[in-house]
Amino acid sequence: MSYIESTGKYVGLIRRVFSRPERFKVYYSRTITEIMTIGLSSIGIVIILSVFMGAVTVIQTASNMDSPLLPRYTIGYITRSSTILEFSPTIISLILAGKVGSNIASEIGTMRVTEQIDALEIMGVNSASFLILPKIIAAVFFFPFLIVLSMGMSLIGGYMAVYFSGLASTEEYLFGIRSFFKISDVTYALQKTAVFAFIMTSVSSYYGYSTKGGALAVGKSSTDAVVWSSILILLANFILTQLLLL
Amino acid sequence: MIRVENINKVFGENHILHDFSASFESGKVNLIIGQSGQGKSVLAKCIVGLMEVTSGNIFYDDLNFTEMDRKERKEIHKEIGMLFQGSALFDSMTVEENIMFPLSMFTKMSKKEMLDRANFCLERVNLEGRNKLMPAECSGGMQKRVAIARAIAMNPKYLFCDEPNSGLDPSTSILIDNLIQELTYEYNMTTIVITHDMNSVIEIGDNITFIHQGYNWWTGTKEEIIKTENKEIIDFVYASKFMKSLKGKLG
Numbered sequence: 001m002s003y004i005e006s007t008g009k010y011v012g013l014i015r016r017v018f019s020r021p022e023r024f025k026v027y028y029s030r031t032i033t034e035i036m037t038i039g040l041s042s043i044g045i046v047i048i049l050s051v052f053m054g055a056v057t058v059i060q061t062a063s064n065m066d067s068p069l070l071p072r073y074t075i076g077y078i079t080r081s082s083t084i085l086e087f088s089p090t091i092i093s094l095i096l097a098g099k100v101g102s103n104i105a106s107e108i109g110t111m112r113v114t115e116q117i118d119a120l121e122i123m124g125v126n127s128a129s130f131l132i133l134p135k136i137i138a139a140v141f142f143f144p145f146l147i148v149l150s151m152g153m154s155l156i157g158g159y160m161a162v163y164f165s166g167l168a169s170t171e172e173y174l175f176g177i178r179s180f181f182k183i184s185d186v187t188y189a190l191q192k193t194a195v196f197a198f199i200m201t202s203v204s205s206y207y208g209y210s211t212k213g214g215a216l217a218v219g220k221s222s223t224d225a226v227v228w229s230s231i232l233i234l235l236a237n238f239i240l241t242q243l244l245l246l
Numbered sequence: 247m248i249r250v251e252n253i254n255k256v257f258g259e260n261h262i263l264h265d266f267s268a269s270f271e272s273g274k275v276n277l278i279i280g281q282s283g284q285g286k287s288v289l290a291k292c293i294v295g296l297m298e299v300t301s302g303n304i305f306y307d308d309l310n311f312t313e314m315d316r317k318e319r320k321e322i323h324k325e326i327g328m329l330f331q332g333s334a335l336f337d338s339m340t341v342e343e344n345i346m347f348p349l350s351m352f353t354k355m356s357k358k359e360m361l362d363r364a365n366f367c368l369e370r371v372n373l374e375g376r377n378k379l380m381p382a383e384c385s386g387g388m389q390k391r392v393a394i395a396r397a398i399a400m401n402p403k404y405l406f407c408d409e410p411n412s413g414l415d416p417s418t419s420i421l422i423d424n425l426i427q428e429l430t431y432e433y434n435m436t437t438i439v440i441t442h443d444m445n446s447v448i449e450i451g452d453n454i455t456f457i458h459q460g461y462n463w464w465t466g467t468k469e470e471i472i473k474t475e476n477k478e479i480i481d482f483v484y485a486s487k488f489m490k491s492l493k494g495k496l497g
Contacts, residue, residue: 023351115334118296122406123348124323 010206016128017136017202030134038100038135038201039142043149045099046092050150053087054079054157062167072168076176079158081185088150089189090237093196096143097229101204104135105225108208109218117209132205139197144190151189188244195236200229247272248293248404248436253302255288255460262288264460266302272403272436275427275450279441280457281482286440289457290408293438294326295319306404324352327397327435329407329426333389335381335396341368342377345396352400367395371425387418391425398429405430405437411446423449444483447471456482 021027061078108131111117120127155177162173204225211221248270255263262285270276278286291297293304295311304311306322314322335344345364349355355363368374371391381389390410397405407426411419427450430437439446447454447468454471456464458478464471471479484490 026350114332114337115330116336119328119330119334119336121296122294122323122326122328123351123400124320125351 009210010203013128013132013206013209014202016126017132017205019126019129021129021133022125027130027134030130031137034134034138035142038103038138039146042096042099042146045095046146046150047153049092049095050088050153051157051160053091053150054083054154054159055161057082057087057154058158058161058167058173059165062165071172073172073176073179075162075168076158076173077179078176079173080155080177080181083154083158084151084185084189088147088154089192089196090233092147092150093143093193093200093233094230096146097196097200097204097233098226100139101200101225101229102222104201104204105208105211105222106218108132108205109211109221112209112211113214113218128209132202132209135205136198136201139201140194143197144193147189147193148186151186191244192237192240195240196233199232199236203229203232247305247307248438249305250289250293251303251305253289253292253304254300255285255292255297256300262460263292263299266457266460266462268455268462268465270436270438271453273431273434274452275430275437275439276453276455277439277441277447277451278455278457279447279451279482280463281442284457285460286442286457287408290406290438290440294328294406295323324400325403327400327402327405329390329393329397329405329410331409331412333381333386333393335389335392337381339381340377341373341379341381341384341392344381344392345399348396348400363399364395367399368392370398370429371395386413387415387421390414390418390422394422394425394429398433401433403435405435407437407439407441409440409442411441411443416445419443419445420449426450442482444486444489447483 057079058075061075065072065074108117111131117127117131120130158177159170159173162168163170168176207221207225207228211217250269251267253263253266254261266285266289278289280286288297292299293311299312302312306325309322311319311322335341336347339347342361342364345367346360349360349363353360364377365374368376371394373388373391373395376384376388376392379388381392384392405426410422410426414422423446426437426439429435439450441447451468451471454464454466454468455462456471456476456479458464464474464476464479466474471483474480
C-alpha cells in the first residue's frame with residue numbers, strides 16, 4: 001500500500017514540477033548552474049571510471065578467449081560493443097545515481113527540514129518546479145555528453161591496456177573497435193541515458209522533497225534516493241533493452 | 247485583517263485545533279502565545295496555507311483563503327512575508343540575493359532597482375553594507391534581521407513571525423521585537439507573531455491570543471494578560487521564578 005501511495009505522491013510531484021515556471025529567466029540561470037553542479041563536476045569521476053572500465057574489459061575479454069580460431073581484433077570489438085551498449089550508459093548512470101542522487105536528495109532534504117522550501121511556498125513560488133525542474137533538464141541534457149565522453153575514455157583505457165599488456169596489437173584493437181559499427185548503438189545508449197538521467201534526478205528529488213524530520217531523516221532520504229534510483233535504472237534498462245534492441 | 251473561523255485540524259487520531267476562531271487586526275502586532283505543543287505553529291501553518299485545515303474558514307480581508315485554488319492562493323502568498331523560526335535563508339545565496347529573490351521572481355524591476363530595494367531593506371534592519379555575506383557567515387540575530395528584510399522586500403500586507411526570538415540573547419530579542427513592531431506600524435501590516443517569550447508579550451503584544459490544548463483559551467491585550475485570573479494563563483505567564491517574584495512585588 002505504501003508503495004502505491006509513494007508512486008501516487010511521486011506522480012503528483014512530477015506534475016507540479018512540469019507546471020508553467022514563474023520566471024523563465026530565473027529557471028534558465030538555475031539550469032546553467034545545475035549543469036555545472038551535477039554535470040561538469042562529474043567529468044573527473046566519469047573519466048577515471050571509464051578508463052579503468054575499458055582497460056578491465058580488454059583484459060577480461062582477452063583472458064576468456066581460449067580458442068585460437070577467434071581473431072585478436074575481437075578484443076576491440078567486444079570492448080566497444082559492451083562499452084557502448086551497456087557499460088557506459090548503465091554502469092556510469094548507476095555511479096552517477098550514487099554521486100548526483102545523494103547530492104540532490106540531501107540538498108533538497110536539508111532545504112525541507114530548514115524550512116527553506118516552506119519559505120519558497122510562502123513567497124508564492126512553486127518550490128517543486130523551482131528546485132527540481134532545472135536539475136532534471138540539466139541531467140537529461142548533459143548526461144548524454146558525459147556518456148559519450150565515457151565511451152571515448154573507455155576505448156582509450158582499452159587501448160592503453162592493450163598497449164601495456166601486449167594481449168593484442170594496437171592495430172588489431174583499433175580494427176576491432178571499428179568493426180561492425182552501427183551508429184544506432186550509440187543512439188540507443190543515449191536514449192537510455194536520457195531516461196536514466198530523468199529517473200535519478202526525479203526520484204532523488206522526490207525523496208529529498210518528502211523528507212520529514214531532521215538530520216537523520218536527510219541521511220535516510222539520501223540513502224533511499226540512491227537505492228531506489230539504482231533499482232529503477234536497472235528496471236528501466238531491462239525494459240528499454242527489450243523495447244529498443246529486440 | 248485576517249480572520250479564522252471555527253478551524254479544526256486533525257492528524258489521524260490527534261485533534262490539534264478545536265473550533266478555533268480569532269481575528270488579527272491590521273496595523274497591530276497580534277501575538278499567538280501558549281506552551282509548546284498546544285498548536286501554535288500548526289495554527290500559523292494553516293493560516294498561511296502550508297497545511298490544510300480539516301474544517302473551518304480563513305479570511306484574508308474578505309477573501310476566503312480556504313476556498314481558493316492554488317493559483318488564487320499564490321496571489322495571496324505574494325502579499326505575505328514570513329519570518330521562520332530558523333530564519334530559512336537560502337544558504338546558497340548571499341544576503342543581498344536572498345532579499346532580491348522574491349523581487350526577481352515576481353516583479354519586473356531592473357537589477358539596479360532590485361539592488362536599491364535590497365539596500366533599503368537592509369538599511370531598515372540596520373544591516374547596511376552586509377550585502378555580500380553568506381547566511382552561514384551571519385550570527386543568529388543577523389540571520390533573523392536578514393529574514394525580516396527579505397520578508398518586507400515585497401511590501402507585504404501580512405507578516406508572520408514564527409518564534410522570532412528563539413535562540414537569541416535578551417538584548418537581540420528586544421531588537422528583533424522592536425523591529426517587528428516598528429515595521430508593523432510603519433507599513434500598516436497585519437502581523438502575527440507566534441511566541442512563548444514573555445518579554446515579547448510585554449514588549450510588543452497589541453492583541454494577544456492564548457492557545458491552550460488547541461482551543462482559543464483567551465484573547466486580550468498585554469495590560470489585561472498581566473491582570474487576568476485565568477489559571478492556565480497564570481501558569482504560563484508566571485512559570486519562571488523571576489516572573490513569580492515580580493508578581494509578588496507588584497501584588
